[in-house]
Amino acid sequence: MKKDPLFPKRPDKASLLREWTGPLTNDLVQQPGAFGLGQLPRRLDVAATTTSICGFCGTGCQLEVHLNKEGEAINLSASTEYPVNLGMACPKGWESLTPLEASDRGTTPLLRDARGEQRPASWDEALGEMARRFKKTMQEHGPESVAWLGTGQIAVEEFAFLGALAKFGMGFVHGDGNTRQCMATAVAAYKESFGFDSPPFTYQDFEESDCLIFVGSNLCIAHPIMWQRVMRNQRNPDVIVVDPRRTETAMAATEHLAIEPKSDLTLFYAVAREVIHQGWVDRDFVAQHTNDFAEFAAFVEPYTLEKAAGASGLSASSIQELARKIGTRERVSFWWTMGVNQSYEGTRLAQALINLALLTGNIGKPGTGANSITGQCNAMGSRLFSNTTNLLGGHQFTEAADRRKVAGVLGIPEERIPQQNSLAYDQILEAVGQGKIKALWIIATNPLHSWIEQNRFKERLEKLDCLVVQDMYANTLTAQSADIYLPAAGWGEKDGTFINSERRIGTIRKVRKAPGQALADFQIFRALAHHWGVGEMFREWTCPEEAFQILKKLSVGQPCDFSGIRDYAHLEESGGIQWPWPAEAESEDGKVPAQRRLFGDGKFFTADQRARFCFEKPRPQPESPCGEYPYILLTGRGTSSQWHTGTRTEKSDVLRKLYPRGIYVEINAEDAQKLGLQSGDKTLVQSRRGHLEASAFVCQTVPAGKLFISMHYREVNRLTREDVDPYSREPNFKICAVSLKPLR
Numbered sequence: 001m002k003k004d005p006l007f008p009k010r011p012d013k014a015s016l017l018r019e020w021t022g023p024l025t026n027d028l029v030q031q032p033g034a035f036g037l038g039q040l041p042r043r044l045d046v047a048a049t050t051t052s053i054c055g056f057c058g059t060g061c062q063l064e065v066h067l068n069k070e071g072e073a074i075n076l077s078a079s080t081e082y083p084v085n086l087g088m089a090c091p092k093g094w095e096s097l098t099p100l101e102a103s104d105r106g107t108t109p110l111l112r113d114a115r116g117e118q119r120p121a122s123w124d125e126a127l128g129e130m131a132r133r134f135k136k137t138m139q140e141h142g143p144e145s146v147a148w149l150g151t152g153q154i155a156v157e158e159f160a161f162l163g164a165l166a167k168f169g170m171g172f173v174h175g176d177g178n179t180r181q182c183m184a185t186a187v188a189a190y191k192e193s194f195g196f197d198s199p200p201f202t203y204q205d206f207e208e209s210d211c212l213i214f215v216g217s218n219l220c221i222a223h224p225i226m227w228q229r230v231m232r233n234q235r236n237p238d239v240i241v242v243d244p245r246r247t248e249t250a251m252a253a254t255e256h257l258a259i260e261p262k263s264d265l266t267l268f269y270a271v272a273r274e275v276i277h278q279g280w281v282d283r284d285f286v287a288q289h290t291n292d293f294a295e296f297a298a299f300v301e302p303y304t305l306e307k308a309a310g311a312s313g314l315s316a317s318s319i320q321e322l323a324r325k326i327g328t329r330e331r332v333s334f335w336w337t338m339g340v341n342q343s344y345e346g347t348r349l350a351q352a353l354i355n356l357a358l359l360t361g362n363i364g365k366p367g368t369g370a371n372s373i374t375g376q377c378n379a380m381g382s383r384l385f386s387n388t389t390n391l392l393g394g395h396q397f398t399e400a401a402d403r404r405k406v407a408g409v410l411g412i413p414e415e416r417i418p419q420q421n422s423l424a425y426d427q428i429l430e431a432v433g434q435g436k437i438k439a440l441w442i443i444a445t446n447p448l449h450s451w452i453e454q455n456r457f458k459e460r461l462e463k464l465d466c467l468v469v470q471d472m473y474a475n476t477l478t479a480q481s482a483d484i485y486l487p488a489a490g491w492g493e494k495d496g497t498f499i500n501s502e503r504r505i506g507t508i509r510k511v512r513k514a515p516g517q518a519l520a521d522f523q524i525f526r527a528l529a530h531h532w533g534v535g536e537m538f539r540e541w542t543c544p545e546e547a548f549q550i551l552k553k554l555s556v557g558q559p560c561d562f563s564g565i566r567d568y569a570h571l572e573e574s575g576g577i578q579w580p581w582p583a584e585a586e587s588e589d590g591k592v593p594a595q596r597r598l599f600g601d602g603k604f605f606t607a608d609q610r611a612r613f614c615f616e617k618p619r620p621q622p623e624s625p626c627g628e629y630p631y632i633l634l635t636g637r638g639t640s641s642q643w644h645t646g647t648r649t650e651k652s653d654v655l656r657k658l659y660p661r662g663i664y665v666e667i668n669a670e671d672a673q674k675l676g677l678q679s680g681d682k683t684l685v686q687s688r689r690g691h692l693e694a695s696a697f698v699c700q701t702v703p704a705g706k707l708f709i710s711m712h713y714r715e716v717n718r719l720t721r722e723d724v725d726p727y728s729r730e731p732n733f734k735i736c737a738v739s740l741k742p743l744r
Contacts, residue, residue, distance in 0.1 A: 049064050050067065051063065051065065053377070054092070054491075055491030056096070056643050057375065057377060058375055060499075061079075062506060064077045065492075072511065076097060077089075078093065082575055083575050083576070084576070090224045092641060094654075095649075099472075105474075106474035106479070106485065107516025108121070108487060108517045109484070112483045118485060124531075130531075131528070133465070134170070137465060138171060143171045143173050145436065147439075148176075148440070149441070150176070151443055151444035152177060152179040153376060153377060154444050155378065155494065155496025155497055155521075156498065158522050159381055159385045160547060162386070162443065163387020163388060164538070165532075166441075174428055175422055176425040177382050178445040178447065179376065179379040180425040181425070181731060182341060183341065183379045183380075184729060185340065185727075186350055188347045188725075190354075193612050193613075195605030195607070202502050203501075205369055206230045206233060206333075207235075208367035209233065209237055209368065211329040211331070211332045212240070212335060213240045213353075214242065214335045214336070215335070215339065216264070216338060217336055217337040217339060217340075218245075218337075218637060219249045220247070221248055222337055235367075240253060240256075240257065240322065240325070241255070242259055242264065243256070245634060245702055246258065246700065259312040259314060262621055266303060267308050268349070268356060269300045269618075270300070270319055271326060271356065272296070273301060273303050274324075275327045275356070276300070276359070278327060281327075285602065286358065288602060289610055289611060290358050292614075299615050300615070305319050326360060331362070331366065332357075333362065333371060334353040334362075335373060336349075338733070338734070342731060342733040344725055344732040345616075346725045348618075351614040357369060357370040364598065372501075378498040380503065390421075391403070393551070393555050393560065395554075397417065410554075426729055433459070433463065438464060439466040440464055441470070442467070442469045443471075443521065444470065447478055449717065450717065452720045454717040455718060468485075471485075472648075476645070486524055487516065487518040490514070492510070493511075494508070495509055496548075497544075503579045503598075505562060505577050506576035549567075555579070560580060561579065562580060564583045564584070578595075622721065623737045625737045630739065631739065632707070633709065633736050633738045635711045635734055637711065637712070639710075659710075662694075662695055663693075664697045665695070665697065666697050666708040667697070667698055667702065668700065671704055671705065679696055680696065683696050687718075687719040687736055691718065693715075719738055
């Protein structure tokens with residue numbers, strides 16, 4: 001990697017990993033800038049730099065972190081040579097250090113006393129109490145009476161340690177993560193179609209495609225650095241956005257297809273039918289590398305252009321033109337995010353896009369692919385190594401050979417590994433509501449804000465005998481409900497790896513000391529293993545980099561095999577490494593190629609190495625508008641400066657200036673006129689489950705009969721309804737029926 005001439009010296013690893021023993025000081029004054037950070041300090045007192053992958057979204061940008069003589073981060077900039085972001089960073093990236101400095105960080109464990117108040121406690125007391133209460137629950141009610149809910153935000157090594165400790169050491173049966181809220185649909189779709197959870201693309205495909213189709217993706221806002229990669233495309237591409245809203249991405253595209261919400265499946269079945277009828281199928285690819293084409297062709301036959309036009313609100317000619325571009329352009333790529341995933345039929349919708357890529361042979365080649373864009377910074381790491389709904393490394397709990405392999409690598413008795421799959425997130429919560437799960441451990445997530453149908457979630461938590469919350473902040477909605485609170489270090493305060501959307505593994509580095517008694521999640525798990533009495537089982541899990549060596553062994557023989565990666569230094573020297581990179585991998589110059597796609601040889605991860613066409617009849621919306629609730633509520637990202645529940649981004653004064661402080665509802669001008677509303681007027685938005693007050697924002701970006709509210713505001717999930725996709729168990733966040741009334 002090319003070094004920054006201003007910061008030529010790399011830090012000594014030992015100094016980076018050491019624990020600070022004294023107080024940290026920083027009297028640097030920031031120069032004013034567009035975002036307030038990212039520029040150099042006025043007093044240039046930089047001793048070294050290191051690199052770290054950003055801890056917000058799944059893009060996986062690398063940041064240059066500038067350190068003072070004590071090894072403490074004082075500023076950062078975007079890495080110019082990293083193959084992901086090429087010197088770019090979004091506002092969240094520039095402000096990555098700010099949340100670490102927040103005055104409301106959790107600094108000591110807390111226990112809820114007999115009066116119902118949280119009081120400070122030592123680590124020994126808090127972890128001892130957690131072990132005592134969870135063991136008591138399991139003894140009285142069995143191993144299925146406890147569970148954990150994780151995250152997509154901690155390091156791969158921490159995911160694996162948590163999952164291994166909970167299931168193999170502590171004896172849990174059930175655990176899931178909040179990647180269930182964003183990526184489960186893509187996982188389910190890829191597994192059934194390709195045989196493994198395997199996004200095939202590399203970010204270079206944004207620049208090499210002749211036709212990019214974005215479905216339910218506001219890339220400009222959700223993944224702005226990816227959108228910059230689209231803007232680098234020199235092939236004069238068609239950029240087509242399929243979305244009910246006229247989003248920022250839709251405005252910048254060459255074409256916006258403003259469909260009716262959740263008519264996508266009918267639309268893409270009709271597109272597939274047209275591709276088949278017009279002879280645009282890549283017959284050789286389909287014959288040699290796929291199964292079930294004849295059945296799929298027969299299935300889509302009833303989905304005429306006219307039927308799709310009636311369902312979607314688009315013209316038959318525009319649908320026909322979409323099919324023509326997909327069928328005739330040389331390099332076509334399909335991209336989707338939460339508008340597809342967060343749906344009651346998201347798995348089949350994702351597979352409708354996969355089917356089109358297979359039909360036209362647009363996979364495994366530059367500028368092509370059926371490409372799911374990851375939401376969180378390490379959702380891919382969670383998908384492979386959290387030990388929740390699949391066994392470590394993409395193995396299966398239900399397969400004896402997989403259990404035997406994992407037990408052998410870890411040096412544990414095979415009977416320690418459950419033979420059944422965990423309940424999914426929504427099923428865990430249902431079991432809490434039914435009194436079957438009585439103790440819950442929540443790590444690095446804030447579901448009292450983020451989970452669907454918020455009021456019902458709150459009622460369930462109240463039924464628990466014990467709630468443990470492990471988080472950077474003690475004042476999140478969820479942490480405030482905890483019986484035991486464990487203060488965790490955040491990004492920048494620990495080491496490990498993340499895996500981004502394009503399967504690239506990169507390192508994160510400790511560049512600050514966590515405040516007070518807060519510990520890295522990895523160290524919390526080590527301490528808990530000791531208190532549970534299974535410390536010896538995890539004696540080799542001494543630090544994240546040693547754990548990484550264990551994970552390499554677990555990956556051997558799997559589609560995600562990365563056993564050829566030597567260590568963290570190898571990742572940093574190579575600009576991150578995309579899996580797979582097995583031990584036997586070779587390259588002509590001895591270096592790991594910066595960009596690699598899957599399926600270039602037409603071989604998939606199924607038993608017969610063929611991809612499958614997967615399809616099913618569309619289902620009606622779970623909740624449609626009616627006289628009492630006449631509007632469809634759409635939800636999504638608000639701005640590039642907001643992130644999820646705002647737990648971190650709200651700590652930055654700079655980011656807070658880039659989006660409205662109060663919750664607002666976007667309403668079409670036609671609807672606003674009927675209600676006598678103007679921008680800024682207070683409104684009451686109500687569903688069958690709850691209500692909220694919001695300021696009206698009158699605009700033309702939402703069609704008549706639809707409303708939009710940003711997902712980042714804590715009130716929004718009072719309205720949403722708890723429906724899930726039956727295959728992925730992912731919630732249907734995007735649509736529900738609501739009413740809107742002026743508040744005079």
